[in-house]
Amino acid sequence: MNAPGPLERIAAAGAGLATSLAGGPAWSRRRRRALDTLASRGLPGRRDENWKYLDHARIAEYPFDAPPRAETDAAALATRLLAIEDAQRIVIADGRYEPRLSDSRIADGLEVVDIGALLERDPQAALAMLRAPGEDADDRFALLADAFAAGGILIRAAPGSVISGPIYLVHVATAAAPSVHQTRVVIEAGSGARITLFEHFIAFGGAASLGNLAAELTLGEAAVVTHLRLHEHSPNAAQIETWVARLAGGSRYEQHLLALGGRLVRSNLRLALEGRGTACRLDGLFLADGDRQVDLHTEVSHVGPATETVQDYRGIAAGRGRGAFNGKIVVQSTARGANASQSSRNLLLTPLAEINARPQLEIQVDEVQCRHGATTGTLDAEQLFYLVSRGLDPETARALLTFAFCRDVTGRLPLAPVRAAAESLLAASLPDRDLMRELG
Amino acid sequence: MSGAARTILDVRDLKVRAGERLILDGLSLAVRAGEVHAIMGPNGSGKSTLTGVLAGRPGFEVLSGSATYRGSDLFAMPPEQRAREGLFLAFQYPVEIPGVNNVYLLKASLNALRRHRGEPELDAFEFLNLVRGKLAEMRMDESLLNRGVNEGFSGGEKKRNEILQMSLLQPTLALLDETDSGLDIDALKVVADGVNKLRSPDRAIVLVTHYQRLLDHVVPDRVHVLAGGKIVRSGGRELALELERRGYDWLREGTAAA
Numbered sequence: 001m002n003a004p005g006p007l008e009r010i011a012a013a014g015a016g017l018a019t020s021l022a023g024g025p026a027w028s029r030r031r032r033r034a035l036d037t038l039a040s041r042g043l044p045g046r047r048d049e050n051w052k053y054l055d056h057a058r059i060a061e062y063p064f065d066a067p068p069r070a071e072t073d074a075a076a077l078a079t080r081l082l083a084i085e086d087a088q089r090i091v092i093a094d095g096r097y098e099p100r101l102s103d104s105r106i107a108d109g110l111e112v113v114d115i116g117a118l119l120e121r122d123p124q125a126a127l128a129m130l131r132a133p134g135e136d137a138d139d140r141f142a143l144l145a146d147a148f149a150a151g152g153i154l155i156r157a158a159p160g161s162v163i164s165g166p167i168y169l170v171h172v173a174t175a176a177a178p179s180v181h182q183t184r185v186v187i188e189a190g191s192g193a194r195i196t197l198f199e200h201f202i203a204f205g206g207a208a209s210l211g212n213l214a215a216e217l218t219l220g221e222a223a224v225v226t227h228l229r230l231h232e233h234s235p236n237a238a239q240i241e242t243w244v245a246r247l248a249g250g251s252r253y254e255q256h257l258l259a260l261g262g263r264l265v266r267s268n269l270r271l272a273l274e275g276r277g278t279a280c281r282l283d284g285l286f287l288a289d290g291d292r293q294v295d296l297h298t299e300v301s302h303v304g305p306a307t308e309t310v311q312d313y314r315g316i317a318a319g320r321g322r323g324a325f326n327g328k329i330v331v332q333s334t335a336r337g338a339n340a341s342q343s344s345r346n347l348l349l350t351p352l353a354e355i356n357a358r359p360q361l362e363i364q365v366d367e368v369q370c371r372h373g374a375t376t377g378t379l380d381a382e383q384l385f386y387l388v389s390r391g392l393d394p395e396t397a398r399a400l401l402t403f404a405f406c407r408d409v410t411g412r413l414p415l416a417p418v419r420a421a422a423e424s425l426l427a428a429s430l431p432d433r434d435l436m437r438e439l440g
Numbered sequence: 441m442s443g444a445a446r447t448i449l450d451v452r453d454l455k456v457r458a459g460e461r462l463i464l465d466g467l468s469l470a471v472r473a474g475e476v477h478a479i480m481g482p483n484g485s486g487k488s489t490l491t492g493v494l495a496g497r498p499g500f501e502v503l504s505g506s507a508t509y510r511g512s513d514l515f516a517m518p519p520e521q522r523a524r525e526g527l528f529l530a531f532q533y534p535v536e537i538p539g540v541n542n543v544y545l546l547k548a549s550l551n552a553l554r555r556h557r558g559e560p561e562l563d564a565f566e567f568l569n570l571v572r573g574k575l576a577e578m579r580m581d582e583s584l585l586n587r588g589v590n591e592g593f594s595g596g597e598k599k600r601n602e603i604l605q606m607s608l609l610q611p612t613l614a615l616l617d618e619t620d621s622g623l624d625i626d627a628l629k630v631v632a633d634g635v636n637k638l639r640s641p642d643r644a645i646v647l648v649t650h651y652q653r654l655l656d657h658v659v660p661d662r663v664h665v666l667a668g669g670k671i672v673r674s675g676g677r678e679l680a681l682e683l684e685r686r687g688y689d690w691l692r693e694g695t696a697a698a
Contacts, residue, residue: 380535381498383535383537385496385497385498385519386531386534386535386537386589387537387545388496388518388519388520388523389495389496389519389520389523389531390523390545390548390549390552390605391520391523391524391549391553391556391609392520392545392552393520393552394520396548400540401537401539401540403539403540404537404538404539404540404588406539407539408538408539411539
């Protein structure tokens with residue numbers, strides 16, 4: 001007899017939890033609906049075009065039916081946090097807001113809501129606040145997060161507010177026992193608000209943990225959001241995330257994604273540029289070494305006129321690592337004068353490493369400027385020869401060139417401590433660490 | 441004792457193939473310490489293959505013959521070891537390496553050579569003093585140090601950067617692959633100056649060039665004409681002037697007739 005698959009285990013868990021989890025009858029109905037939709041659609045698998053590069057057996061290993069919670073070791077956490085000046089820290093442990101580990105001071109203009117507490121206190125408000133995942137094929141893990149929604153955080157910047165220090169949002173997986181945890185995150189920047197948000201994903205312990213994040217991001221008119229994201233999971237931790245973003249007219253959004261750790265990272269970002277002159281810049285860097293897998297998907301829709309996208313994604317695969325980048329840009333008929341550029345550059349360091357890059361452009365209107373390009377290759381032989389002809393050993397030369405490849409992206413990171421952390425994580429994965437450190 | 445100067449490079453009957461094509465076809469060349477040799481020849485005669493195969497550029501296959509560098513088999517050494525033993529190739533087309541700082545490469549390179557010789561590495565302060573002096577000699581702006589290697593450099597800046605590296609590393613054997621091509625007269629003089637400063641009784645220099653104008657500024661001890669993959673004529677400086685006057689065709693006819 002076959003062991004039950006993840007979907008069966010989810011259904012079994014859902015039957016019990018849909019009523020026992022917070023939120024009362026209204027949320028029971030919503031959880032039930034999410035589970036039903038999931039049951040009829042099934043979890044993503046190899047046959048889904050957008051999910052075919054992921055090792056689904058690997059996802060299925062995580063215990064979808066057992067959501068235990070463990071105390072976060074504050075001292076251990078402290079050793080992993082970055083020292084960021086003026087940062088306001090918010091810690092989410094295994095999907096739940098941890099006031100004990102978070103800063104109690106809240107900057108003027110900022111509102112922070114514990115979604116777990118809100119589900120208990122005001123389920124109706126929580127219903128309205130959290131997007132109900134829909135029919136989109138890439139929404140299936142978000143449905144899972146909806147069905148088992150237990151906590152997370154809402155961060156809201158009031159219109160016109162300028163939050164000076166960065167918001168440091170820490171996601172920590174305690175991984176005391178094998179577990180799957182669901183997290184909801186809602187970020188709202190009111191009209192004209194300016195925030196910098198740094199999300200740091202950390203996993204402790206040896207136990208296998210899967211974090212499933214369903215997140216929404218809304219920018220009001222002329223808001224400016226700078227978003228840094230560092231995935232630094234332990235080798236047994238996995239992360240799946242579904243971001244849905246809406247950007248109102250004249251707003252600017254900048255994301256820097258650094259997927260540098262964890263057994264598996266799958267990131268979906270669906271972003272709509274609404275209104276006139278709205279702009280986003282998406283930078284990404286992933287490292288899939290060992291037998292790690294990183295799979296990044298973006299879908300940017302140009303809805304408003306004169307909207308702009310700049311994407312620069314870089315990937316490195318080594319060992320038996322596997323990476324994928326799937327970037328889709330849709331220019332809708334209303335987006336006259338849109339400007340979109342997308343670049344995906346990928347580096348294979350070993351013969352068994354694999355990266356699949358798939359840029360897609362869908363243009364429904366004339367008078368737009370779009371360009372995209374994807375390359376996957378090995379290190380440049382002429383550059384390597386140049387370096388060894390200057391007396392550097394080939395290992396060092398290779399590491400230097402790999403590091404240089406990353407630096408275009410890390411060099412643009414707006415927070416110096418994040419840049420230093422990212423570069424030291426990269427250096428630790430490359431040969432000749434001391435040399436790389438000296439470089440920094 | 442005033443015996444003959446030691447031989448730095450001794451190439452004998454070298455045959456080299458790139459892909460299916462035979463490029464060097466029995467080339468012999470001996471360069472002794474203290475000498476400057478110029479190798480001239482028309483395009484496609486094998487000049488860059490010669491410097492490339494000596495420096496260890498991948499993509500060439502040595503079919504037969506030998507290259508001895510200071511008594512050791514050059515082809516038995518990987519390229520980084522050749523560099524550490526004092527061989528330097530100034531590239532015809534120096535490659536751009538964005539993300540690797542120029543100053544970093546200079547330091548890593550110099551210290552790799554020093555380690556190999558059992559000398560202590562230079563600290564940051566000593567190194568910077570040294571490199572600043574060299575930059576001034578090359579009339580290069582200090583800001584070039586913190587740019588990516590050759591990144592966005594003009595053609596002339598790239599060639600100067602090669603000479604800067606050379607003067608920092610103080611090679612025993614310098615191979616300059618058409619370093620003069622594409623330079624204006626000022627840059628040419630700076631490059632020639634760098635080469636002349638390197639001249640010493642302990643070193644050997646091989647200039648590969650298509651034109652003789654560099655030789656107005658760096659006076660060679662020997663001039664060789666490379667054609668069809670071998671040295672077809674050798675002589676003193678006057679051979680370069682003759683080539684300038686008559687071109688290469690008379691030599692081709694000459695060898696065909698011979």
